[in-house]
Amino acid sequence: MSNVVMDKRPERPSSNLQGARLPKWTPWAVAVGSVGLGLGISAAAGLESSIQWALIASVLFVLVSYGLGVKVEGSRQAKDRFATSLVWVAFLLAVIPLASVVWETISRGVKVLDLYFLSHSMGVVADSEVGGGINHAIIGTLEQVGLATVMAVPVGVLTAVYLVEYGRGKLAQTVTFFVDVMTGIPSIVAGLFILAIMIELKLEPFGFAGSLALAILMMPVVVRSTEEMLKLVPNELREASLALGIPKWRTIIKVVLPTSIGGITTGVMLAVARIAGETAPVLLLVWGSAFINNNPFEGAQASLPLYIYQQYAQSAGNAAAYDRAWAAALVLIIIVMILNLGARGIARWKAPKTGR
Structure with missing residues (x-):
């Protein structure tokens, strides 16, 4: 009779060691909701500046991301989401003004920017007159x-x-x-x-x-x-x-x-x-x-x-x-x-x- 060798390796635990996680689309949903709430709060308070509602939306995005992280994923993962959301907000606060300046310069500068403008000087053209160049x-x-x-x-x-x-x-x-x-x-x-x-x-x-x-x-x-x-x-x-x-x-x-x-x-x-x-x-x-x-x-x-x-x-x-x-x-x-x-x-x- 042949000896049957039984496999005594321990079975893998069936329980999932990884805690609950928020869906990957959560930051985008929070961002959209924060923008909507920021616009609503600005309209209700009579704020006309776009900078004000953007700051309100940024604060809401950070706080809501942290609150959801604490409730679902725990405090440790919530701190990571808090830091990540702060980095994204800082990035957008730096990029949006830059993009706004570039867009404003392009939209206003193309009105007279042509070959004539680049190849001529002001010469005898007065500052109040149309024409001249750089x-x-x-x-x-x-x-x-x-x-x-x-x-x-x-x-x-x-x-x-x-x-x-x-x-x-x-x-x-x-x-x-x-x-x-x-x-x-x-x-x-x-x-x-x-x-x-x-x-x-x-x-x-x-x-x-x-x-x-x-x-x-x-x-x-x-x-x-x-x-x-x-x-x-x-x-x-x-x-x-x-x-x-x-x-x-x-x-x-x-x-x-x-x-x-x-x-x-x-x-x-x-x-x-x-x-x-x-x-x-x-x-x-x-x-x-x-x-x-x-x-x-x-x-x-x-x-x-x-x-x-x-x-x-x-x-x-x-x-x-x-x-x-x-x-x-x-x-x-x-x-x-x-x-x-x-x-x-x-x-x-x-x-x-x-x-x-």
């Missing part, structure tokens, strides 16, 4: 921001390399302190600093003076962003390169900088976006001009932020100037977006390739 302002912005970038990026990147790779002692602490101070300098102060030098040298307003002020504003942003990107490079890469007998300066150029080039480029583009919309230094140092000036080292020169300010200042009862201001704002946003996309493409192209 060609002179585009040239001024590209030249002024370009010159500021050429001056600020090398200084900022080299300063960050020194602080991360070599900086020790009081000198590094002093440099870090002044970088922090420069980060909080108002743009008008940078403009006044360059203006004081121009007065001493008896110089007339010109485009390069604005570039100097913009470079001062740009440098600390480049230093801080580059410094953080360099700190993210693993020390193992540096040590491996040094172990092969490669000098430190060559390790920085061939290993450290290529590894962090994507983050550095993004930081540079953030700095460019920071200075591209500055008006105060340009108003003090460049003054603006209705005519095309391709030479940033001589004579007054226009720029897009200054053009927007001047046109909006003349927009009272003047629809032509009002439309030109919005169109110029839309062009400025497009230029910054193109620069960001181009920088990201260059960063991906120059990023170190990993093996398959």
Whole structure:
């Protein structure tokens, strides 16, 4: 007779160890209900602002999500839902105003935005008249921001390399302190600093003076962003390169900088976006001009932020100037977006390739 071996493994418990869970569609239902209640409360209270009912709906969404979580899933899962709902509300509160600004700029800016507007200057066209364009302002912005970038990026990147790779002692602490101070300098102060030098040298307003002020504003942003990107490079890469007998300066150029080039480029583009919309230094140092000036080292020169300010200042009862201001704002946003996309493409192209 053959012996029959009985399987004595314990049976799996039939009870479900996982507690009750809310359906996946619950957040969407709560969101819709919160919006409806927010609108109802706003209508009943006579609130006309859309911001008010949106805030009411946000508070209701967070509280109802937490209450349902406590009742059905328990306090631990309810806290997770509470934190998640807070993150979603914060995200929407940040995105909705941004989307509103972009939509408002596009809807108002396309009224006069065409090839003629991009290829002509104000010239002999008065601010109260229909016509004119922003060609002179585009040239001024590209030249002024370009010159500021050429001056600020090398200084900022080299300063960050020194602080991360070599900086020790009081000198590094002093440099870090002044970088922090420069980060909080108002743009008008940078403009006044360059203006004081121009007065001493008896110089007339010109485009390069604005570039100097913009470079001062740009440098600390480049230093801080580059410094953080360099700190993210693993020390193992540096040590491996040094172990092969490669000098430190060559390790920085061939290993450290290529590894962090994507983050550095993004930081540079953030700095460019920071200075591209500055008006105060340009108003003090460049003054603006209705005519095309391709030479940033001589004579007054226009720029897009200054053009927007001047046109909006003349927009009272003047629809032509009002439309030109919005169109110029839309062009400025497009230029910054193109620069960001181009920088990201260059960063991906120059990023170190990993093996398959």
